[in-house]
Amino acid sequence: MIRKYRIGNPIPTDSVIEDIPVSQDGIPYFNVDEEAKELSLFLEKEDKIFGLGETVRGMNKRGWLYTSNNTDDPNHTENKHSLYASQNFFVVLSKKRKFGVYVDTPGKVSFDIGYTSLDKLAVVFEDFDADIYIVTGEGVLDIVTGFRKIIGRSYIPPRWAFGFGQSRWSYMTADEVREVADKYEEAGIPLNMIYLDIDYMERYKDFTVDESSFPEFPKFVEEMKTRGIHLVPIIDAGVKIEEGYDVYEEGVKRGFFVKKDNGENLVAAVWPGRVHFPDFLNDEARAWFGDKYKVLTDQGIDGFWNDMNEPAIFYTEDHLGEVFEQIEDFKGKNLDIDSFFAFKELVGSIDNNPEDYKRFYHEYKGRKIRHDKVHNIFGYNMTRAAGEAFERISPDKRILMFSRSSYIGMHRYAGVWHGDNQSWWSHLLLNIQQLPALNMCGFLYTGADIGGFGSDTTEDLVLRWTAFGIFTPLFRNHSALGTRRQELYGFENIPSFRNIVRLRYALIPYLYSEFMKAAMGSRMLFKPLCFEYGDDRSSQVEDQLLLGESIMLAPIYTQNAEGRYVYLPEDMKLVRFRAYDDYDEEIMNAGDHYVRAGLDEILVYVRKGHALPLAEPGQGLEEVTASQLKYICYEAEPKSYELYSDDGISRL
Numbered sequence: 001m002i003r004k005y006r007i008g009n010p011i012p013t014d015s016v017i018e019d020i021p022v023s024q025d026g027i028p029y030f031n032v033d034e035e036a037k038e039l040s041l042f043l044e045k046e047d048k049i050f051g052l053g054e055t056v057r058g059m060n061k062r063g064w065l066y067t068s069n070n071t072d073d074p075n076h077t078e079n080k081h082s083l084y085a086s087q088n089f090f091v092v093l094s095k096k097r098k099f100g101v102y103v104d105t106p107g108k109v110s111f112d113i114g115y116t117s118l119d120k121l122a123v124v125f126e127d128f129d130a131d132i133y134i135v136t137g138e139g140v141l142d143i144v145t146g147f148r149k150i151i152g153r154s155y156i157p158p159r160w161a162f163g164f165g166q167s168r169w170s171y172m173t174a175d176e177v178r179e180v181a182d183k184y185e186e187a188g189i190p191l192n193m194i195y196l197d198i199d200y201m202e203r204y205k206d207f208t209v210d211e212s213s214f215p216e217f218p219k220f221v222e223e224m225k226t227r228g229i230h231l232v233p234i235i236d237a238g239v240k241i242e243e244g245y246d247v248y249e250e251g252v253k254r255g256f257f258v259k260k261d262n263g264e265n266l267v268a269a270v271w272p273g274r275v276h277f278p279d280f281l282n283d284e285a286r287a288w289f290g291d292k293y294k295v296l297t298d299q300g301i302d303g304f305w306n307d308m309n310e311p312a313i314f315y316t317e318d319h320l321g322e323v324f325e326q327i328e329d330f331k332g333k334n335l336d337i338d339s340f341f342a343f344k345e346l347v348g349s350i351d352n353n354p355e356d357y358k359r360f361y362h363e364y365k366g367r368k369i370r371h372d373k374v375h376n377i378f379g380y381n382m383t384r385a386a387g388e389a390f391e392r393i394s395p396d397k398r399i400l401m402f403s404r405s406s407y408i409g410m411h412r413y414a415g416v417w418h419g420d421n422q423s424w425w426s427h428l429l430l431n432i433q434q435l436p437a438l439n440m441c442g443f444l445y446t447g448a449d450i451g452g453f454g455s456d457t458t459e460d461l462v463l464r465w466t467a468f469g470i471f472t473p474l475f476r477n478h479s480a481l482g483t484r485r486q487e488l489y490g491f492e493n494i495p496s497f498r499n500i501v502r503l504r505y506a507l508i509p510y511l512y513s514e515f516m517k518a519a520m521g522s523r524m525l526f527k528p529l530c531f532e533y534g535d536d537r538s539s540q541v542e543d544q545l546l547l548g549e550s551i552m553l554a555p556i557y558t559q560n561a562e563g564r565y566v567y568l569p570e571d572m573k574l575v576r577f578r579a580y581d582d583y584d585e586e587i588m589n590a591g592d593h594y595v596r597a598g599l600d601e602i603l604v605y606v607r608k609g610h611a612l613p614l615a616e617p618g619q620g621l622e623e624v625t626a627s628q629l630k631y632i633c634y635e636a637e638p639k640s641y642e643l644y645s646d647d648g649i650s651r652l
């Protein structure tokens, strides 16, 4: 059951699509403190908190302060409070009580979950205006499904988007892209997507292609497609200010860019230098920007990633001016303990400055609203612009799209990637831990930059991360400019990478079926163990996942580990894959085990009463029928498995 409560006068977010009347009763469970702008809840010792989507720290969110304030921060360390997304749904779970809470507000809100006080959960608002949804149900999975039903069906990508993708900031020319494709082919590692980062554009201008480095682009797109490779270009939120650039000129003429209080268009800067930001919250501007994607779909493009849409701001012209003025005061000075840090702070205040988010306004649902009040739905609306336009541009076929910034509601239009992680073992664990929380909030098509985006990677990290990544819907290796190359063919153990990636393809019938069942049935694809198993030990496990109905994963995420401890909540069958057609099976009893796993092995635990279908090689991304599959089961007798099948491309 779901009840809706209202505090203040909330700005709508369009995240909930069901019309639920506002209850006049008091909000259950919570204490309301208007003065402190806070809802609070006493936490029992046994209460665990799950959810909040893409955040730092573990699965049980207890013990930290999380702030929904979409931020371009490439250092996802434990001390952070905000990442790129605001996904304000969580569940309080213990044997005694279970309920879900969705805090729907487009502005800044903090979730103090046993941070200030160990046994208190406080939702602290900047503006005390929000719709609060309290979701109850028999079990935690019913609660999640109940919530997911009111926010609408999750985005469904084309089936080819379950293939493997290679990315890099940036492949600079068409020939460099060809070389990547060739080398994958030579290495015998399947590949279905190559991502084009910002340098494919002409001076970082959205919806342009650099003619000199990518000549005859439509032909090139076609050439790659005949090799089974979709090119997926990036689109950034900022529109370059440049005379003669049509997107800029049209946007200015039609008044579609965000404005300052005095009515002038805000001048900010991102990759291209000075930009204007489209007012994605304005219906007309959103439709206009969305239609621009047609420039690329007309050239054969059928997938996109939307970036820098928190929005990331290198500087605003106004604040930069202030900084230059103030910097004069420091010139020639002996910078001491006070002035040195003041100087550093001044220089450090240039990018992503909270004050800059108060400098501009949106035309949203007939009202002029200052950006910071709706900050967390900006990236959502950029992606919504594209999603709504795709329904017009490509009414029959699905288009691949994922975004960096998000808010609940965006899950209907696209997936997300987990942003600029690092080539750190701890970020492989973070990847594992973020997945169920994202699923709770409706985001099913997700994946992290495999191998890590920032920092130099190592071959063993890429091996272990790829061995986990084959299970995530978005399966993409991406890395930053200036870091060690991490295309799989560049490492020594090519046969191991080949076997791992091929196993992904053998698993696609299962992964796609489970994904589709989760999308259609508003269910989770990745679950913490305790969402299905009621024993106390299961609720302590933060580094294993249930994936779909049939399997459990216990990935290795530490360097030099030859194995790891694995907890089995019930008897399961361990399948030790060296390749899709080379594996051992072993029945294991419930309980704790130390399980060895070589760098070239992928371990899957098959649950009792379920089946894991495996495709034969060569079938790649094509649809397969149930009879063409091999089934691995715990039992000697094969169990039935409901294979989901469709053409993989028609809109549903």
Ligand code: GLC
Residues within 6 Å of the ligand: 168, 169, 197, 198, 234, 307, 308, 404, 419, 420, 478, 479, 480
């Ligand atoms: C941002 C994105 C990253 C991309 C880079 C250059 O940092 O998160 O994925 O490679 O910008 O476009």
